[in-house]
Every structure is written in C-alpha cells, then in structure tokens.
Amino acid sequence: MAGAELIGQEELKEVMDVMETGVLMRYGFDKERKGVFKVRRFEEEFAKYCGVKYALGVTSGSAALKVALTAMDVGPGDEVLVPAFTFLATYEAVLEVGAIPVMCDIDDTLNFDPDEIEKKKTRYTKAVIPVHMCGSAAKIDKIMRIARKNKLLVLEDNAQGCGASFKGKKLGGFGDMGIFSFDYYKTVTTGEGGMVITNNKKLYLRSEWYSDHGHDHNPKVGRALEGRTILGFNYRMNELQGAVGLAQLRKLDYIVAEQKKNKQTIKEALAQVPGVGFRTLPDPDGDSATFLAFHLPEEKQALKFQKLLSAYGLDTTCYKSNKWHYVPNWEHFLAFSTANSKKYPFADKANKGKVKYSRKSIPFAEDILGRTLVMGISVKMSSEKLAAIANAIANAAKKM
Numbered sequence: 001m002a003g004a005e006l007i008g009q010e011e012l013k014e015v016m017d018v019m020e021t022g023v024l025m026r027y028g029f030d031k032e033r034k035g036v037f038k039v040r041r042f043e044e045e046f047a048k049y050c051g052v053k054y055a056l057g058v059t060s061g062s063a064a065l066k067v068a069l070t071a072m073d074v075g076p077g078d079e080v081l082v083p084a085f086t087f088l089a090t091y092e093a094v095l096e097v098g099a100i101p102v103m104c105d106i107d108d109t110l111n112f113d114p115d116e117i118e119k120k121k122t123r124y125t126k127a128v129i130p131v132h133m134c135g136s137a138a139k140i141d142k143i144m145r146i147a148r149k150n151k152l153l154v155l156e157d158n159a160q161g162c163g164a165s166f167k168g169k170k171l172g173g174f175g176d177m178g179i180f181s182f183d184y185y186k187t188v189t190t191g192e193g194g195m196v197i198t199n200n201k202k203l204y205l206r207s208e209w210y211s212d213h214g215h216d217h218n219p220k221v222g223r224a225l226e227g228r229t230i231l232g233f234n235y236r237m238n239e240l241q242g243a244v245g246l247a248q249l250r251k252l253d254y255i256v257a258e259q260k261k262n263k264q265t266i267k268e269a270l271a272q273v274p275g276v277g278f279r280t281l282p283d284p285d286g287d288s289a290t291f292l293a294f295h296l297p298e299e300k301q302a303l304k305f306q307k308l309l310s311a312y313g314l315d316t317t318c319y320k321s322n323k324w325h326y327v328p329n330w331e332h333f334l335a336f337s338t339a340n341s342k343k344y345p346f347a348d349k350a351n352k353g354k355v356k357y358s359r360k361s362i363p364f365a366e367d368i369l370g371r372t373l374v375m376g377i378s379v380k381m382s383s384e385k386l387a388a389i390a391n392a393i394a395n396a397a398k399k400m
C-alpha cells in the first residue's frame with residue numbers, strides 16, 4: 001500500500017495551507033490564494049523528479065491515459081498495441097478515444113514483449129502502450145528502438161511504477177508521453193489522481209488544454225477571457241490532491257528504499273524453495289519493489305504452493321485467474337459490452353482492422369502468468385512480520 005501507509009503530519013500541513021486560503025481550485029483566484037499553488041508545485045517537483053520538462057496533474061491515472069492519447073491524436077480508425085497483462089483502464093482509455101486496443105503478449109519481465117510490435121502492427125497501428133506492471137520495468141530501451149523504427153508513438157503506462165527507473169532514468173520519461181496514477185493503492189497517493197509527463201511542448205499544451213475545456217491559461221488575462229483552440233473536457237486536479245501529492249512525493253525515495261529491503265528479505269527466503277524462479281528485472285537497481293513475483297515450473301505446482309502459503313497466512317495473487325488484470329478474463333470486454341449501446345468503437349465504420357482477442361495469440365502470458373505468484377510488499381514490515389513470512393514459506397515448501 002506504500003504511500004497510503006505513510007499519510008501523516010506532512011500531508012496535513014500541506015492540506016492546511018490550502019484550507020487556510022479556502023481556494024480549492026488550481027486555476028484563478030490569484031488574490032485570494034495568497035501565493036499558494038499546490039498542484040502547480042506538485043507538477044514542477046514531479047517533472048524534476050522524473051527528469052522531464054513537463055508534468056500535468058489530472059483527476060486519475062485513467063484520465064491521464066485518456067488525456068495523453070488525445071494529445072497524441074490517437075482516435076477513430078487507429079489501433080494501439082497493449083499488453084494482455086495490465087489493469088482494465090489501459091484498454092478502456094484506448095476505447096474512450098475511439099481507437100481499438102490490440103492485445104499483445106508479454107515476456108519474462110511480465111511486461112510488453114518488444115518483439116510483439118512488428119508481429120502485431122497493421123497499417124492502422126498508431127501507438128504502443130508498454131505498461132510497467134507491479135513496479136518494475138518493461139524492456140523499454142528495446143521497445144523504444146523498435147517503435148521508433150516503425151514510426152509508432154509510445155505512451156508509457158507507469159501507473160504502477162512510480163519511482164522505478166531503468167539504467168538511472170525514471171520510467172515514464174522514455175516514451176513520447178508517460179502517465180502515473182495516484183489512486184489509493186498506488187506508490188504515491190492523492191486519494192484519486194494522476195499525472196501526464198512529456199518532454200514535448202506541443203503534447204504538453206494539448207494535454208493541458210484538453211484537461212480544462214480548451215483553456216489556454218494565458219497568464220495576462222482573467223480566466224473568463226482566456227483563448228482556446230480545441231474543445232476539451234474537465235480532468236483538472238484540485239488543490240487538496242496537489243497538497244497531498246507534494247508531501248507524498250517527498251517520501252517516495254524512502255518508500256522505494258524500504259520496500260527494496262523488505263523485498264530482498266522475502267526473496268532470499270523464497271530462493272531456498274526448490275524450483276522457484278523470479279521475474280526478470282531489466283534493471284534490478286531500478287525496481288520500485290512494490291511487488292515480488294516468482295514462479296514455479298508448472299501451473300499445478302504454483303497453485304498448490306499458493307494454497308499452502310495461504311494456509312500459513314500468506315496471500316499471493318495468480319494473475320492468470322485475476323478478474324481485472326488479464327484480458328482473457330474480461331467477459332464484458334470480449335463481448336464488446338461498451339457503455340454505449342452502439343458498441344462504439346468496435347462496431348464503428350472507422351474501425352477497419354480485424355482484431356481478435358484469442359488466448360492463442362498470447363502463448364507466453366498463458367504459460368508464465370499461470371505459474372507466477374505475486375506478493376505485495378509494504379513499506380512498514382517489522383522484523384517479526386518478515387520472520388513470519390519466511391516461516392510460512394519454509395513450512396509451505398516442506399509440504400510441496
């Protein structure tokens with residue numbers, strides 16, 4: 001639960017700054033706000049942390065995906081390559097902009113397999129969304145190389161990898177755009193919230209306009225007189241979220257460091273179990289360590305080990321049977337049960353492709369996710385707790 005475990009005085013102080021002025025909105029009210037701009041500062045500090053030029057706070061990670069895809073002009077008639085293992089929101093965002101998500105296989109990182117780009121692209125493909133699942137990186141250098149060669153845009157869904165990096169550079173900053181989620185489960189939380197990052201000024205401005213009804217945020221005139229070039233919608237982050245985000249961001253390096261220590265202890269206990277292997281981390285130093293993923297040689301063994309661990313009080317997730325993170329389990333998605341009665345965009349004329357969502361097209365995911373177990377890592381894990389986990393692992397292993 002990471003950031004949620006650490007909510008305290010620092011968040012309270014930032015929130016109180018806002019409450020004392022009473023200005024809960026990020027824009028306008030220049031006189032009343034007495035120099036307090038929490039969202040703006042959160043964006044500035046977040047961009048600096050990620051090593052990028054621009055960051056835009058929005059209402060959620062899902063909104064961030066939609067804003068970024070819109071800024072990149074992904075829309076009706078376009079296809080977007082998305083890994084089969086991700087949270088539903090990644091697919092929903094593609095549909096929200098009227099494009100079609102194309103399901104791709106994963107590799108031993110459990111993330112988007114770079115070789116899928118040339119296998120699954122069609123003449124309609126416009127973008128790729130690698131997702132850094134469970135806190136660690138996809139092979140982002142190779143993904144960028146192949147995507148560039150094929151002239152495809154890259155949007156990194158880094159909702160789960162806040163604070164993680166690859167070879168010294170923070171994830172989210174490799175693609176044309178990157179997004180983050182600050183929902184209550186994520187590494188940094190603002191209750192609900194999200195961030196869009198980019199080094200491209202045009203993409204940043206289009207995101208900013210779209211997220212606030214087209215407002216160009218001209219500092220020389222009042223809000224009512226601002227100009228606009230495109231229509232938009234409202235995905236504005238509010239000042240309370242910005243305040244909490246600022247305090248949380250300052251704890252991020254501590255969160256990652258503590259999680260890494262805890263993860264290492266548990267990993268050492270698991271490494272004693274015959275047959276156990278670990279997820280490939282393209283850069284172990286850059287892991288944000290929010291989760292530990294390990295696998296057994298066979299699915300049957302993994303499920304048996306999961307049951308035994310559970311009997312000893314240790315819960316793990318097998319994502320092949322998870323309802324929200326694996327495309328083949330999304331019966332409503334597979335039935336094109338869109339909220340609109342027209343099955344848009346699947347049934348739209350603009351959709352010229354013949355996209356299928358068959359388990360056969362993702363053989364590696366079908367194999368590896370069935371025999372992989374995933375454990376959440378907390379920031380606060382006492383030595384007693386860690387010892388109890390090591391005990392549960394040893395006891396379960398004896399019965400295998």
Ligand SMILES: *Cc1c(COP(=O)(O)O)cnc(C)c1O
Nearest residue numbers: 060061062087089159181182183
């Ligand atoms: C959480 C998550 C999202 C959506 O973020 P919200 O802030 O919950 O809308 C998108 N993608 C992935 C991979 C996620 O885990």
